[in-house]
Amino acid sequence: MTTAxxxxxxxxxxxELFIPETPGFIGMYVCGPTVYNDVHLGNCRTFVSFDIIYRxxxxxxxxxxYVRNITDVGHLLDDGEDRMSKGARLEKKEPMEVAQKYTVGFHNMMRIFQTLPPSIEPRATGHIPExxxxxxxxxxxxxxxxxxxxxYFDTQKYIDNKGDYGVLSGRKIDELLSETRDNLKNQSExxxxxxxxxxxxxxxxxxxxxxxxxxxxxxxxxxxCSAMSLKYLGEVFDIHGGGNDLKFPHHENEIAQNMGSCQCKGAKYWLHTNMLLLNGKKMSKSDGNTISPEQLFIGNSEHISKSYSPMVVKFFMLQCHYRSTLDLTDAALLAAEKxxxxxxEAYKWIQSVxxxxxKGDAGQDADIEALxxxxxxxxxxxxxxxxxxSRLFELVNKLNSLKDKHIGWDQISPATFENIKQVFSLFINDIFAVDSDVEGDLSGNQDKSLLDGLMNLIIQMRNDARLRKDWATADLIRDALKENKVELKDGKDGSSWQVTES
RNA sequence: GGUCGGGUGGCCGAGUGGCUAGGCAGAGGUCUGCAAAACCUCGUACGACGGUUCGAAUCCGCCUCCGACCUCCA
Incomplete structure (x- = not known):
């Protein structure tokens, strides 16, 4: 913990310089999903962002x-998405049934994106007394x-006492007045x-x-959120996060509630993730400008030309800062995939070598350590x-040069090489967690040794053919393997292979 | 209408008062039986107009375009 x-x-x-309330400990609260519908891709971006921060x-x-709530009350009206039947009692869905269904779906998606579960995941309905x-x-x-x-919370009185309603969003209460819609429920009250x-x-x-x-x-x-963050993180905690669109009124009101109850401000630092756009516009179901995570993974959408694996989608998100809007397009995903x-590939290579x-070379070592x-x-x-x-990619460059012998082993010291290994492992496994997709990884299970043995045999046979300059046989083997989604690459140290996706 | 945030090379996206990421695509080259991959080289961008400055894409003003929020919303 040397860097600030x-x-x-x-x-x-x-x-701002981050100083935790208690040295060595951090309390972080993130507004979780409302479980009345399938998880939205934009939600995924937010939770992926905070997962990276958590890690x-x-x-x-x-x-x-790390506390992230499940909102299972407040928005569950019976004219909602799931249209509760007006028929017999048993035909009606219990609100908890709806909440449960989408909570499970949400957890599943979080697992697919390789995010860690939060330390505490409280439900709003479980905290009614609080x-x-x-x-x-x-x-x-x-x-x-x-x-x-x-x-009702009395904002006027609150302002008279403290005067800070609007700190987060920059809203002026007088301006809010003029923009009131009369169709709001209970407005007259x-x-x-x-x-x-x-x-x-x-x-x-x-x-x-x-x-x-x-x-x-x-x-x-x-x-x-006020009640649960207070309960699990205390009157003052370090980080409160959420999507940009929650700033007002949700977070603004949260601050007011905290101040209005325990005179405490709650979070010391507020972080907000920016929106995920689709083809330059906000995703919206009504005008068809939307894509679900599942559609993305199976390639079933007019907006994309093929399927993209969860880790490619996650990598795509990480290529953008969490505070910037990210525009999802097919071309951008294609680029991210490559x-x-x-x-x-560089990561796998360095793991195996x-x-x-x-010996080492002072110049290269210094370059690498700086990266x-x-x-x-x-x-x-x-x-x-x-x-x-971007630093990792510069290291990829170094590794590929090493692999291709444009940089000699005597130019990078063993210690520096070890450091590259560590930093790759740290970022790819521990921080970004983009190491492998949950399913479809052929080389990731016990079949690996069998597969390796078979592939070595095939490669050896092909190499014999190549030595005989029997190109027809060599190419036949390579083409046939490619049809079976195994790609061969002839390098300087012999041939390597990998399973290709889709 | 109000609040907030943006417009960066063909695309996605960092960044920043002078040293000007990275990925993808493109051009040329190296390697290779061929292919693929990789490596090397190249493009020299910051919405428009003013202003501040020795110097701005980076600061200020204005204009314009885009997005989010103002109603449940990641």
């Missing part, structure tokens, strides 16, 4: 408690009022249009409902994955 970590804080809008913080020595308690505290502090069984519900009275049709001091209802949309393969000599150092510094500079990747 700088992260971009959304409130101050600049990079990176651990590799530099922090003990991290939320009620928080509402009570806010009421007690005089920053909320009750209207017809609902409780509010004292001020900027006020928001922290407890909602349940109408008769509303299927999720709990008893509370204010009658039957359900918690407000923004309350769960780059990914190149990186991984040991330095044969003892390695730079890659670490890039990550410490607001998690700059694209820049760190």
């Amino acid at each position: 970590l700088h992260i971009y804080h959304s409130i101050t809008r600049q990079k 990176y913080l651990q590799t530099i020595g922090y003990q991290v408690r 939320q009620i308690e928080m509402v009570e505290t806010i009421l007690k502090n005089g920053l909320a009022y009750i209207k017809n069984g609902s409780v 509010k004292n001020h249009p900027a006020d928001f519900a922290i407890w909602m009275k349940a109408s008769d049709e509303h299927i999720m409902r709990w008893n509370s001091p204010w009658g039957i209802g359900f918690p407000g949309w923004h309350l769960e 780059g990914y393969k190149r990186l991984m 040991n330095h044969p000599g003892t 390695i150092e730079a890659a670490h510094l890039d990550m410490a500079d607001d998690f700059n994955t694209p820049k760190a990747l």
Whole structure:
């Protein structure tokens, strides 16, 4: 932990030196998915980004408690996506059934993207008492009022007391006033249009409902994150993350709730990931500009020409900084796929090779050590994955030169070579976690030795043919293998092979 | 209309007051029986217009285009 970590804080809008509340420990909260629908690719980008951050913080020595919630209340209205049947009781889907289905799907997708599970994954419905308690505290502090069984946060009073509503989003409360839509529910109940519900009275049709001091209802949309981060991370914790689109009103309200209840600001650093676009536009189901992770993986979409493996998609995401919008296009994915393969081939090569000599060359060693150092510094500079990747590619260049004997073994010392090995392993396995796709990796299981043996035999037979200058046989073998998705490459040290995808 | 963030070479994308990533594609070359891969070389970009400066694509102003948010939203 020698390098100073700088992260971009959304409130101050600049990079700041990161100082954890407790040395050596980090509390991180990320707003999780609402499980009423299949995971959206954009969600995946956000959670992949925070997974990289989580992994990176651990590799530099922090003990991290990563809390990511599951939102299973608040948006589950019965006119939602899953259209609860109006028929018999058994035909209706229990809200929990819906939530369970999509939670499982979400977890699956996270596994496919090789993300680590968070330390704690609390559900909003599992924390109703905590939320009620928080509402009570806010009421007690005089920053909320009750209207017809609902409780609203009093933004006016909050501003009079503290005056910082809008720090995150830059909104001015007076401007919010003029833009109010009259079709908003219960708008007339509010004292001020900027006020928001922290407890909602349940109408008769509303299927999720709990008893509370204010009658039957359900918690407000923004309350769960305040209550759960407080419970698991305390009044002050280090990092709060989420998608850019949650800044307002969700995060803004969260801050207000925290301040309004325990007078604590919650997160010290707010991080926001930027949006994933499809062909330059926001993904939207209504106008067909959308693609699901599954469609991407099986190539079933008008927007792409072929399928892309999860790791290619992940690599594609890592080539862009988390704070930038990323435009997903077929051409960009194609380019990412090739780059990914190149990186991984170099990685596999270095894993399988040991330095044969003892000497090195000061010039090359210094070059390489500088690249390695730079890659670490890039990550410490607001998690700059694209820049760190660029260093890795420069190392790939060195490795390929070494492989092709343009650089001699006597020019790179064993220690430096070992360092390259380590940095590749660190980034590709531990930080980026793009080492292999979950399925379809033929060389990854116990069949490997059998396959290796067979391939060695075939390669040997072909080499005999080549020595006899029997090109017809040699080419026949190579072509036949290619038909079976095995690609042969004749290098200076003999032939190598790999299984090709699709 | 308001808030915020952007417009970088053929494409994707970093970055930055002077040293100007990386990937993909393209051109030429090396290697190779051929192929593939790899390696070497090349392109010299920062929306428009003003301004600040010895010097800006990087700072300021204005214009323009794009995106997100302002309503559940990663």
